[in-house]
Amino acid sequence: MKYKIRSVAEYLSLIEQKGLTNYIFRGQNEPYWGIQASGFRPYMGSWSTDRFYDLDQMTTDFYNKVTRHLTEEEKRHFLAYSQHHGLPTNLVDFSYSPLIALFFACYGKSSPKFSLEELVNKNAYEAIEDLKNNKSTQGMLIHNIINLLQKDYYSQYSQIYLILKEKLIDATEIMVEYNNKNIFDLIENNSNVQVWLCNELEKKLFKNPDLVTEWLTNIITVYEENKISVIEGVHQLPPLSDEKHKNDLKKYKIKIKSQKSKNNSIKELFIYLKDKIYDESITHADMYHMESYQIEYAKVESLAAKIYLALIINMIQVIKNSHLKVWFKLDVYFSYNPPEIFDRISNQKGIFINQPYVYEIDDMYNYGNLIYQYIEPDITIEVDEYNKILAELNYLGVNSGSVYNDLDNVARAVKYTHDQNLYNYKVKVEKFD
Structure with missing residues (x-):
């Protein structure tokens, strides 16, 4: 927006x-x-x-x-x-x-602001002499200015x-x-931080259950956009060519978005991740130790928080193992x-x-x-x-004085006010003339 x-x-x-x-x-x-x-x-x-x-x-x-x-x-x-x-x-x-x-x-x-050296790839003295006589350098200058101004920067x-x-x-x-x-290092390796983050995610999902579908589909979409899937074993490269695993996650995303099968699909995804991620720092941690009957009666928000956290940790390990360029959203x-x-x-x-x-x-x-x-x-x-x-x-x-509150910036703020007064006076004089 x-x-x-x-x-x-x-x-x-x-x-x-x-x-x-x-x-x-x-x-x-x-x-x-x-x-x-x-x-x-x-x-x-x-x-x-x-x-x-x-x-x-x-x-x-x-x-x-x-x-x-x-x-x-x-x-x-x-x-x-x-x-x-x-x-x-x-x-x-x-x-x-x-x-x-x-x-x-x-x-x-x-x-x-651009330096002359940046625009024509010569030191300033050479550039000035070249610009006087060389139409090619003049064209390069104009081309580079336009190119720089068009950048998203x-x-x-x-x-x-x-x-x-x-x-x-x-x-x-x-x-x-x-x-x-670094919080990503803590999330990957520290069980206390994992429990803390899982609890924080649960709080947000219990406060707004509508986020369950949104969060799970969003993080699966991140996996799809980055062409990665679930690691089977922490020391293996991600199976980038393994379309089955990618389609599995996509299948769960489609089912989770369906209100009729959402809860069952989330439970199935939880079990799938427990089976597919063999790294004990993720789904073998205490928070994932759940018997079948416990999963069946678990609150969907709690399972969604655990899934979300497992996929975050997995993505961190994918990056470290494969050196992939990933949009981590x-x-x-x-x-x-x-x-x-x-x-x-x-x-x-x-x-x-x-x-x-x-x-x-x-x-x-x-x-x-x-x-x-x-x-x-x-x-x-x-x-x-x-x-x-x-x-x-x-x-x-x-102004800079009130925002930064140090003497240099207070001085700048005072000077700015007087500059404005001078400018306003000049405008009035010009109008009078």
Whole structure:
């Protein structure tokens, strides 16, 4: 779902009319490559740019350098502390405040900037001389400008992304307890985390039973779209050519969508996964130990949560065993709600989404493969007239000073207000003349 706004009033009216109060908000001044944590941005997925930060080591190095300055609360929530101070992490900033998101969508938005070297593949001095006399270089310059401006990386609009709060699973305590270890690694290997996540999934399904069909069909669709199926044994490659297993999952999806056979089909799928996945860290875990009569009388929401979790773990292992490029899409996101250990969290009404990931290096080709959970907004709002909106937000007291609350940004906010006054005065004089 997509909307477009051109003023603060239009934005607030849209939120009121559409009832967009049960969402968290993220503002981006460019679409970039979607919603992506800062720690993943160096990775471009090609042979020459297939590496990305060692996030754990970088965080450890930072911790060792600043630990003597930290409070106990800052140590407990060191990932938030790192994000606050600009260290790349796998956290994505969101806000409970629609106005804060609107500010971030507009702040820093400007026309795309390219270096001359980037456009003509020569250093600046050579390029200038070449452009004076060489029509071929002049044509290359125009062609490259057009090509860059057409990329999805740039847009004439800013973006605000909305995620339903109902999709969030609060992983704050898990992150603190396990020292901010990658959540996908914990889900794959830690039985306590598996039980925790299964319980959280059950809570959401019991609260809204209609999600059972949606979630199960969605995750089977992810398997289909990525052309993967269930691993039979953790050390085997996924049977990519095994159409039988793919058709089995598709068969269950069709049956689950049928209200007449839904409950029985979910029980059959649970049994199928117990038989097909022989890795004891998945379906041999305690939560899957159920006799036939227990499965028969089990609540369908409970079985659906177990199925969903088993398919998540299986997909993580598929990626690690095969180095496949997979769109890892789930119906839930892992939120992180640290205490207000610095003013910015409070000022920005901040909440983080933890973007878990799998990063594997192919031993044969030494090629890195990064897969992170895809964050798909439920609603996108495109923002036009961003300079006008920044002025309106400043009038409402939302500016770099109030958002960041450090002396440098307070100075910028004061200067911005005076720049606006100068601009308005100039416009009045020009009209008078």
